[in-house]
Amino acid sequence: MDESKTHMKGHSVNHICLYLPSLRGGGAERVMVRLANEFADRGYTVDLVLVQMKGEYVDDVSDDVNVFDLDARRFLAAVPPLVQYMSSSRPDVLMSTLDTANVAAIVAEKLSSVDSRIIIRISNTMSAKKKELSHPKHLVVHLAAKLTYPHSDHVIGVSEGVTQDVITQCGVDPGQATTIYNPVVDGSLLTAREETVDHPWFGTETGPVILGVGELSEQKGFDTLVRAFNQIDGHPESRLIILGQGDERDSLLQLAEELGVEQRIDLPGFVANPYAYMGKCDVFVLSSRWEGCPNVLIEALACGAPVVATDCPSGPREILKNGNVGSLVPVDDVDSMAREIANCLDEDSVGVCFEELPQSFGITEIADKYIKIMTDSIEPSLNTHFDSDRH
Numbered sequence: 001m002d003e004s005k006t007h008m009k010g011h012s013v014n015h016i017c018l019y020l021p022s023l024r025g026g027g028a029e030r031v032m033v034r035l036a037n038e039f040a041d042r043g044y045t046v047d048l049v050l051v052q053m054k055g056e057y058v059d060d061v062s063d064d065v066n067v068f069d070l071d072a073r074r075f076l077a078a079v080p081p082l083v084q085y086m087s088s089s090r091p092d093v094l095m096s097t098l099d100t101a102n103v104a105a106i107v108a109e110k111l112s113s114v115d116s117r118i119i120i121r122i123s124n125t126m127s128a129k130k131k132e133l134s135h136p137k138h139l140v141v142h143l144a145a146k147l148t149y150p151h152s153d154h155v156i157g158v159s160e161g162v163t164q165d166v167i168t169q170c171g172v173d174p175g176q177a178t179t180i181y182n183p184v185v186d187g188s189l190l191t192a193r194e195e196t197v198d199h200p201w202f203g204t205e206t207g208p209v210i211l212g213v214g215e216l217s218e219q220k221g222f223d224t225l226v227r228a229f230n231q232i233d234g235h236p237e238s239r240l241i242i243l244g245q246g247d248e249r250d251s252l253l254q255l256a257e258e259l260g261v262e263q264r265i266d267l268p269g270f271v272a273n274p275y276a277y278m279g280k281c282d283v284f285v286l287s288s289r290w291e292g293c294p295n296v297l298i299e300a301l302a303c304g305a306p307v308v309a310t311d312c313p314s315g316p317r318e319i320l321k322n323g324n325v326g327s328l329v330p331v332d333d334v335d336s337m338a339r340e341i342a343n344c345l346d347e348d349s350v351g352v353c354f355e356e357l358p359q360s361f362g363i364t365e366i367a368d369k370y371i372k373i374m375t376d377s378i379e380p381s382l383n384t385h386f387d388s389d390r391h
Helices: 003-008 027-041 079-089 099-112 126-134 136-151 160-170 187-192 222-230 249-259 274-280 295-302 334-346 363-374
Strands: 015-020 045-050 066-069 093-097 117-122 154-157 177-179 209-213 239-243 265-269 283-286 307-310 327-329
Touching: 015 027, 015 079, 015 099, 027 045, 027 093, 027 295, 027 363, 045 079, 079 099, 093 099, 093 363, 099 117, 099 136, 117 160, 117 363, 126 160, 136 160, 154 160, 154 363, 160 177, 187 274, 187 295, 209 222, 209 274, 209 295, 222 239, 222 249, 222 334, 239 274, 249 265, 274 295, 283 295, 283 334, 295 307, 307 334, 327 334
Parallel strands: 015 045, 015 093, 045 066, 093 117, 117 154, 154 177, 209 239, 209 283, 239 265, 283 307, 307 327
Antiparallel strands: none
């Protein structure tokens, strides 16, 4: 931490700014909206500053949250208007998420000379995204993160694996890094899971439904899920639904056609209430190649779905308590995934009881931990994690 900010120990916080690229339908965006709404409910002045005012979660923002649209096309172009915002609004805390926004937030705070506490939230393991570094844009952002992250006031990793990864990859002081899981479970989720699913495959006369949810991208590994689904010979009447949007949609449909299962697979796109699907599916599968703390896995558990997840870096092993509350399979292992999905269908598995889940995923508990960091009222070495008997 900069010496100029050491006087902020235990300072009061009234004005919180949350900064991110947009409100598209991703897990990080959903988390930031939930936090913004919760902070506003607690009486804080909350600004949600966006590089672009767009995305599926725009309508979910509380009327009590002030939304600022920087209307910039790229994260570098957003730095000057962000500096202007900082100079005029002077928030006590500037918290950002996603690498491009994190870099811009740190740079903008330095240029503005505003004494805000800079907190960056890391939602993915940087070391697991090595393939992305072949693209010049991703390489620049990665290098910029390594240079700037140590100059933030605090770094929050969404799982123990993410926290340790950013310490190793970016040289962040371990005393300025904390693990806080995502605020995923709240009353609205538990209500939404009971709603009716508007999809013909959830009728009484259809076969079991396997569900995947997430961006249709290489990271999410849905190609592995499609191949595994094709190998479930014992359940020819089973169906696969993958909710989400992304660049891999056409290639996934082509793969399904090549395998001859296109009539049993549906990709409906973004769905406003995936929880109803999770509450009624026969198996939920997380097929990711890497993650930070996969919200959809926690949500599926909270909705009572039996789950199969890849043991990817990082999050699934922590969430599933080393495989005690769901099946873990190696990344990209089609045979193992198919076998575990079949086991769930053969055994007519039921999900873990919600009350057995760690309370670490509730919005109230998570918001408390963020506020403690914002006020710098925690001991530097304190990390938030599961109790040892939960591993």
